[in-house]
Amino acid sequence: MSIKDHLSISSEVRKALAASRPVVALESTIITHGMPYPQNLGMAQRVEAVVRRSGAVPATIAIMDGKLRVGAKADDLERLAKAGGKAAKASRRDVAALLVSGDVAGTTVATTMMAAAWAGIRVFATGGIGGVHRGAETTFDISADLEELRRTQVAVVCAGAKSILDIPKTLETLETKGVPVLGYKTADFPAFWARQSGQKVDHRIESAKQAAKVIALQFELGLGGVLVANPIPESHALDAREIEARIEEAIRGAEAEGVSRKDLTPFLLKRIVELTGGKSLVANIALVENNAAVAAEIAVALSQLGAKRKAKPKARA
Ligand code: PSU
Ligand code: MN
Numbered sequence: 001m002s003i004k005d006h007l008s009i010s011s012e013v014r015k016a017l018a019a020s021r022p023v024v025a026l027e028s029t030i031i032t033h034g035m036p037y038p039q040n041l042g043m044a045q046r047v048e049a050v051v052r053r054s055g056a057v058p059a060t061i062a063i064m065d066g067k068l069r070v071g072a073k074a075d076d077l078e079r080l081a082k083a084g085g086k087a088a089k090a091s092r093r094d095v096a097a098l099l100v101s102g103d104v105a106g107t108t109v110a111t112t113m114m115a116a117a118w119a120g121i122r123v124f125a126t127g128g129i130g131g132v133h134r135g136a137e138t139t140f141d142i143s144a145d146l147e148e149l150r151r152t153q154v155a156v157v158c159a160g161a162k163s164i165l166d167i168p169k170t171l172e173t174l175e176t177k178g179v180p181v182l183g184y185k186t187a188d189f190p191a192f193w194a195r196q197s198g199q200k201v202d203h204r205i206e207s208a209k210q211a212a213k214v215i216a217l218q219f220e221l222g223l224g225g226v227l228v229a230n231p232i233p234e235s236h237a238l239d240a241r242e243i244e245a246r247i248e249e250a251i252r253g254a255e256a257e258g259v260s261r262k263d264l265t266p267f268l269l270k271r272i273v274e275l276t277g278g279k280s281l282v283a284n285i286a287l288v289e290n291n292a293a294v295a296a297e298i299a300v301a302l303s304q305l306g307a308k309r310k311a312k313p314k315a316r317a
Pocket of ligand 2: 142143261262
């Protein structure tokens, strides 16, 4: 048995990869644990459509029927969306146990990166990454997403991190792990619903082509993953102070109810949707679509770079 035996790659994705055509990986914890039904299903379908419109093939990744599914079908998306929180949440440490049990699971950023790399996909779009939680100095709650970015050669396009996390500590941890944080047309690290967190990114990039060059070189040098931070569209950004008040309320709720560990992020996301009367959900969907478009452009640019490189020796001969 090899790793490939545990992957179930759709024929569309397999063909695209074999022909070096652009593919964008998409995660599924955002479907099962990040949003309520039926908005989660609508989001998953629209994000795939955005990737296609931008010239790439979408590959939603999840754990289903004892396999890592790469390129979920329409009915797979529906199963995931309807299962919601009844599905498992698969971080790296859960993968082997869930493949054995056969349970349905949404894959987190960490697990989606891992599966994408195994399948040969280099670009991945999500909403926000996990990071260092507020109070991590006592709880030690630091998402496995950060360690995965260190070790796995996939570029993750996100809208920064939610300020349910400690953003300065998250950025410090990424620095320690050697993960480059590229600001897509911005010098500020975005804070998910807000375009700015008050923290700077490491490097500002101006185009998908420039991002692709950095990503290609990072991978060529064997340096691990890349984080591309793409701010929420201006038209959908929420007022930073208002959302901060809601986040603090949600965190107090989690403390009062004793919610921790892997349940914390889903709990906070759900509470914030309730506390904003659904406004945070609309913004969340808009930023994921925006990230999918940028990820597709980067995937297209990466495959063009690859084609150029392959063509070079021939041109000289
Ligand atoms: N942050 C969000 N939305 C999400 C998640 C994080 O704004 O849906 C999900 C992602 O799948 C991420 C995971 O990888 O939560 C992180 O969970 P934890 O903090 O338990 O590692
Ligand atoms: Mn955690």
